[in-house]
Amino acid sequence: MEQLIAELGKLPGIGVKSAQRLAFHLIAMDPEDVHHLAETMVSARDTIRYCKQCYTLTDQELCGVCSDPERDQKTIMVVETTRDMLAYEKTGKYTGVYHVLHGAISPMSGIGPDDIRLKELIERLRGDVDEVIIATNSSLEGETTAMYISKLIKPTGIKVTRIASGVPVGGDLEYTDEVTLLRALNGRVEL
Numbered sequence: 643m644e645q646l647i648a649e650l651g652k653l654p655g656i657g658v659k660s661a662q663r664l665a666f667h668l669i670a671m672d673p674e675d676v677h678h679l680a681e682t683m684v685s686a687r688d689t690i691r692y693c694k695q696c697y698t699l700t701d702q703e704l705c706g707v708c709s710d711p712e713r714d715q716k717t718i719m720v721v722e723t724t725r726d727m728l729a730y731e732k733t734g735k736y737t738g739v740y741h742v743l744h745g746a747i748s749p750m751s752g753i754g755p756d757d758i759r760l761k762e763l764i765e766r767l768r769g770d771v772d773e774v775i776i777a778t779n780s781s782l783e784g785e786t787t788a789m790y791i792s793k794l795i796k797p798t799g800i801k802v803t804r805i806a807s808g809v810p811v812g813g814d815l816e817y818t819d820e821v822t823l824l825r826a827l828n829g830r831v832e833l
Contacts, residue, residue, distance in 0.1 A: 643669070695766070697742045697759050698724045707731070707739055714738040716772040720763060720791060722746050722779060730777070738775070741766060746783035747790055753783075755790060764794060773801040780807045780822070 651661035693705035717738030721727050727740045743758040778784035795802045808826030
């Protein structure tokens with residue numbers, strides 16, 4: 643039991659108490675369900691790979707978005723992680739394709755431009771691309787990455803845009819930082 647708890651505790655976001663709860667839950671589960679869970683995890687680890695075009699996770703050569711003929715291949719949204727891509731996909735409103743960087747430039751953490759999928763993005767831009775939407779996080783690292791990408795792409799003549807940022811729905815202005823308030827003001831739209 644201690645070994646199971648220790649292994650579960652290695653998962654991100656799982657502390658000792660959560661690992662204990664999961665371990666006791668697994669022990670109480672039907673053995674068939676535990677085997678199915680273990681087989682699913684091993685199968686996922688063995689079959690999931692990067693899409694050869696956008697670098698999201700998939701079990702095919704091209705992910706479902708890249709292989710969809712209805713998607714606008716000329717508009718590429720650049721995101722930091724597959725989770726960010728999935729968040730946009732949930733909206734059901736974005737019809738272009740993506741490019742997943744798998745990180746952001748962070749000199750303090752020793753992550754430079756060569757450590758994320760920027761070379762692959764630049765390679766994609768040699769094709770027929772009209773616009774690159776930079777949708778990195780509003781963190782220092784995300785902003786640094788956005789500026790770096792913008793400087794790389796602008797000389798090519800491809801339109802470069804940045805997602806808007808501002809006050810979240812349900813957020814109180816008094817608790818919102820100055821940079822976010824300024825962006826909300828600058829990114830305002832006519833009603």
